[in-house]
Amino acid sequence: MNAELRDLFLANLLAVALGLGASALLLLFLHKDPLAAGALLAHAIVRDGYTFADIFVKATPLILTALAFALPFKASLFNIGAQGQFYLGATAASAVSLALGDRLPGLPALCLVGLAAMAAGGLGGAFIGWAKARFQSNEFLISMMSTYVALAGMNYALRTWLMEAKHEYPQTDSFAPRLALPRLLEGTRLHAGFPLALLAAGLAWLLLYRTGLGYRIRAVGQNPNAARLAGIDAGRICTGTFLLAGALAGLAGLTETNGVQHMLVQGFNPTLGAEGIGIAILANANPIGIIFAAILFGALKVGGLVMGQMSGIPASIVEIMEGFVMLFVILSYFVRGALATRRAKRALQRSLAA
Amino acid sequence: MPEPFLELRRITKLFAKVAANREVSLAVRGGEVVALLGENGAGKSTVMKILYGLYRADSGEILIEGAPRRIHSPKDAMRLGISMIQQHFSLVPAHTVTENIILGNVHGRIDWAACQERVRLLAEEYGFDLDPAARVRDLPVGVQQKVEILKALFQRARLLIMDEPTAVLTPQEAVTLMGFIRQFAAAGHSVVFITHKLKEVLEVADRIIVMRDGEVRGDLPRAGTDERELSTLMIGRALPPLPEEPAAPSARELLRLDQVSVQDARGVKALDQVSLILHEGEVLGIAGVSGNGQQELCEAICGFRPLASGSIVLDGRDLAGLGIRARIGLGIGYVPSDRQKDGLVMDMSLAENMMLKSSYDKKWRRHGLLDRARAARFAAGRIQAYSIKAPGPEAKVQELSGGNQQKLIVAREVEAGSRLIVFDQPTRGLDLGAIDYVHQAILAERAKGKGVLCISTELSEIFALSDRIAVLYRGAVQGVFRRHELTPGKIGLLMAGFRLEAQEDAR
Numbered sequence: 065m066n067a068e069l070r071d072l073f074l075a076n077l078l079a080v081a082l083g084l085g086a087s088a089l090l091l092l093f094l095h096k097d098p099l100a101a102g103a104l105l106a107h108a109i110v111r112d113g114y115t116f117a118d119i120f121v122k123a124t125p126l127i128l129t130a131l132a133f134a135l136p137f138k139a140s141l142f143n144i145g146a147q148g149q150f151y152l153g154a155t156a157a158s159a160v161s162l163a164l165g166d167r168l169p170g171l172p173a174l175c176l177v178g179l180a181a182m183a184a185g186g187l188g189g190a191f192i193g194w195a196k197a198r199f200q201s202n203e204f205l206i207s208m209m210s211t212y213v214a215l216a217g218m219n220y221a222l223r224t225w226l227m228e229a230k231h232e233y234p235q236t237d238s239f240a241p242r243l244a245l246p247r248l249l250e251g252t253r254l255h256a257g258f259p260l261a262l263l264a265a266g267l268a269w270l271l272l273y274r275t276g277l278g279y280r281i282r283a284v285g286q287n288p289n290a291a292r293l294a295g296i297d298a299g300r301i302c303t304g305t306f307l308l309a310g311a312l313a314g315l316a317g318l319t320e321t322n323g324v325q326h327m328l329v330q331g332f333n334p335t336l337g338a339e340g341i342g343i344a345i346l347a348n349a350n351p352i353g354i355i356f357a358a359i360l361f362g363a364l365k366v367g368g369l370v371m372g373q374m375s376g377i378p379a380s381i382v383e384i385m386e387g388f389v390m391l392f393v394i395l396s397y398f399v400r401g402a403l404a405t406r407r408a409k410r411a412l413q414r415s416l417a418a
Numbered sequence: 419m420p421e422p423f424l425e426l427r428r429i430t431k432l433f434a435k436v437a438a439n440r441e442v443s444l445a446v447r448g449g450e451v452v453a454l455l456g457e458n459g460a461g462k463s464t465v466m467k468i469l470y471g472l473y474r475a476d477s478g479e480i481l482i483e484g485a486p487r488r489i490h491s492p493k494d495a496m497r498l499g500i501s502m503i504q505q506h507f508s509l510v511p512a513h514t515v516t517e518n519i520i521l522g523n524v525h526g527r528i529d530w531a532a533c534q535e536r537v538r539l540l541a542e543e544y545g546f547d548l549d550p551a552a553r554v555r556d557l558p559v560g561v562q563q564k565v566e567i568l569k570a571l572f573q574r575a576r577l578l579i580m581d582e583p584t585a586v587l588t589p590q591e592a593v594t595l596m597g598f599i600r601q602f603a604a605a606g607h608s609v610v611f612i613t614h615k616l617k618e619v620l621e622v623a624d625r626i627i628v629m630r631d632g633e634v635r636g637d638l639p640r641a642g643t644d645e646r647e648l649s650t651l652m653i654g655r656a657l658p659p660l661p662e663e664p665a666a667p668s669a670r671e672l673l674r675l676d677q678v679s680v681q682d683a684r685g686v687k688a689l690d691q692v693s694l695i696l697h698e699g700e701v702l703g704i705a706g707v708s709g710n711g712q713q714e715l716c717e718a719i720c721g722f723r724p725l726a727s728g729s730i731v732l733d734g735r736d737l738a739g740l741g742i743r744a745r746i747g748l749g750i751g752y753v754p755s756d757r758q759k760d761g762l763v764m765d766m767s768l769a770e771n772m773m774l775k776s777s778y779d780k781k782w783r784r785h786g787l788l789d790r791a792r793a794a795r796f797a798a799g800r801i802q803a804y805s806i807k808a809p810g811p812e813a814k815v816q817e818l819s820g821g822n823q824q825k826l827i828v829a830r831e832v833e834a835g836s837r838l839i840v841f842d843q844p845t846r847g848l849d850l851g852a853i854d855y856v857h858q859a860i861l862a863e864r865a866k867g868k869g870v871l872c873i874s875t876e877l878s879e880i881f882a883l884s885d886r887i888a889v890l891y892r893g894a895v896q897g898v899f900r901r902h903e904l905t906p907g908k909i910g911l912l913m914a915g916f917r918l919e920a921q922e923d924a925r
Contacts, residue, residue, distance in 0.1 A: 270787070274787045274788050274790070275786070275787055275788055276777050276778065276782065276783065276788060279770065279773065279777055279788060280777055282763075282766070283763050283766070283770075283774060283777070286763045286764070286765050286766065287759070287762070287763045287764070289759050289760045290759070290760055290761055290762060290763055290774065291763070291774070292722065292742065293720065293722060293742065293752065293754060293760050293761070294742075294746070294774040294775045294777070295741070295742040295743030295744075295745075295746045295775065295778075296743075296777065297741075297743070409432050412432055412436070412437060413432065416437060416440070
């Protein structure tokens with residue numbers, strides 16, 4: 065067990081280092097000095113509190129969309145539609161925020177907005193789960209395609225009843241200042257959404273590993289036959305899990321509209337869902353692991369932005385970095401398995417020889 | 419003495435957690451039938467899979483006709499004249515017999531008529547009655563096995579390895595198979611026959627190699643050995659016989675199936691007007707070749723499969739409309755035949771698996787969360803009571819041997835089944851020690867007054883446990899008999915679809 069934990073840390077660390085190293089090699093092809101870029105990056109992060117805090121700002125919605133993939137994944141279901149559920153949540157959060165204006169004090173208003181975001185995302189998710197349970201439809205396809213429906217719905221709203229008063233761009237007016245999620249640190253963008261995401265991850269872990277419902281979700285995921293024969297209604301688990309997943313992704317809508325943008329803009333954050341999938345897989349769908357993986361991705365995103373400010377380095381380098389890190393982490397998963405097998409064989413050989 | 423056709427020298431194979439074979443050496447001569455006898459997990463299949471190129475040995479040598487050979491794939495093995503008939507057939511159900519047989523052995527344009535003719539002649543030569551143009555999915559299991567054998571013959575196999583070939587056969591089909599094996603060996607070919615059934619071994623083998631714990635523990639000619647010696651070699655000790663308790667079932671009716679019909683997944687009738695009665699404190703054995711509606715019978719009782727017609731009544735209560743969970747609540751336990759697929763969550767701990775049937779129960783809840791300490795304590799108690807060999811309640815089920823996995827399920831279902839326990843193939847694939855344990859557990863539950871439905875394809879098991887015996891054939895009950903009214907011969911006929919004259923119904 066200890067050896068396996070050690071392997072896990074070493075392998076992940078090595079994988080991240082290799083991923084960064086491979087990306088650095090790419091910089092060489094661009095005739096840029098990777099060491100200088102690295103130094104600049106480190107410097108920016110250490111010196112500049114704003115940049116450092118932004119890592120966690122970026123990590124916040126990623127934690128939530130990763131959880132939205134991870135929960136159904138534990139039930140062997142694929143929620144590819146976190147992006148759509150996120151859009152639903154963002155649209156609902158914006159609609160409620162604009163409707164409320166200054167009518168309610170901050171905290172109850174924000175609670176209402178959050179509930180609306182979770183309800184919208186949750187309903188979107190529950191529909192996918194219900195369609196799967198009721199008609200045996202393919203949740204992979206439905207969740208993926210429903211993203212486009214949600215996106216089109218959001219765009220429609222932004223062109224009609226949610227459109228700004230000036231009627232110029234497909235975006236909303238700014239929300240009332242009291243509807244912004246509270247800042248945690250002055251001089252940074254870090255907002256209350258981050259602890260909220262941490263809380264969500266903690267609760268998701270608790271749900272999965274310490275409650276009867278979570279136990280049934282995992283049982284259905286690992287062996288649907290045995291779960292069914294044990295009287296567990298896989299259809300209800302499916303709908304319920306997707307509802308929870310959608311609610312989590314919807315919550316990311318709240319953290320982005322009310323925490324970062326303070327308005328809804330057409331087509332913003334278009335890769336949160338896909339990145340969430342990568343993060344969840346990186347963390348082996350463990351909610352606590354997702355926190356760390358999301359922070360890593362947040363750091364990569366911020367790092368990419370900083371590097372993009374250097375002359376001649378394309379900002380897309382960050383996507384390449386993300387890709388390399390993912391690749392090596394997934395490879396390390398197999399290396400770890402091989403190492404564990406070899407250790408077990410060695411121990412066996414020793415015991416036979418003795 | 420002539421060179422043996424095959425010789426294995428000091429074969430060792432390590433898996434991650436177990437040594438499957440340790441320095442296994444054996445030889446098979448031409449014209450010889452060798453039985454490889456051993457409990458499950460003794461390493462019989464592993465060593466043959468190494469020979470067939472499915473696994474690679476960590477050390478050791480394979481010699482074919484005296485020359486060392488490397489076998490990396492079944493293709494290599496077949497080129498050397500070695501064929502293996504796996505427990506699970508590797509046939510394409512949608513293809514015809516001929517197509518299956520020539521699969522992978524023809525190239526370029528196929529002369530169908532010639533191929534069909536060759537298959538027909540081959541079948542004739544060995545007295546196999548089958549139609550080369552029939553589709554495999556339409557054939558009964560016993561005939562499918564013949565197709566597998568023909569496939570090997572078509573490739574001019576000189577050594578035929580058969581892994582538990584009689585597991586899927588009726589007694590009569592098994593006799594035919596034994597005849598074929600003798601005929602094949604008489605032509606100078608060799609057969610390795612993997613089994614854990616002592617009776618078959620003594621019937622067909624020239625020589626018997628006994629394996630235990632991955633090692634060869636005995637290599638004996640058939641003449642001069644007996645069941646007692648072999649079983650002692652196989653399990654390392656002698657087994658106590660099952661107690662011959664006088665059957666004293668109460669007259670109280672526990673379960674009644676009335677004209678139950680059920681369709682299988684493809685919409686074909688799987689149970690046909692089945693009527694059965696089970697009393698308290700009684701074991702009703704259901705005999706039959708597998709695939710004759712046993713699974714559907716269990717699923718109908720447990721609520722997994724809707725009835726097309728008929729009714730099932732437990733304790734005077736009609737079960738119609740009750741779901742699986744409600745029926746578990748009424749005290750129905752079910753030990754499914756495929757324990758890894760239907761009974762366990764392999765990646766979960768023993769404690770978690772013990773909760774599977776009762777996860778909704780409030781007893782596992784404390785402050786809204788799962789009471790893991792309680793679950794662990796409970797599992798630890800069961801581990802001790804059923805002498806399950808496991809590192810502890812938090813160990814994952816996949817680390818356990820098959821026998822211990824089965825004991826875990828039995829422990830759980832005995833707990834859940836306070837009124838009725840359905841055992842489907844309760845000892846399939848288990849070694850003799852574990853079989854004995856499960857049998858004792860079944861009899862202990864009967865003694866408590868529970869009703870037990872014991873479905874098995876092993877006649878010895880049916881006879882050892884049942885108070886009454888029903889025979890299923892193509893989804894219909896061929897008759898219900900008291901145990902002493904039947905002999906293995908009679909029951910074999912019933913299993914093959916014949917009805918006995920002047921049949922008495924013991925209901």
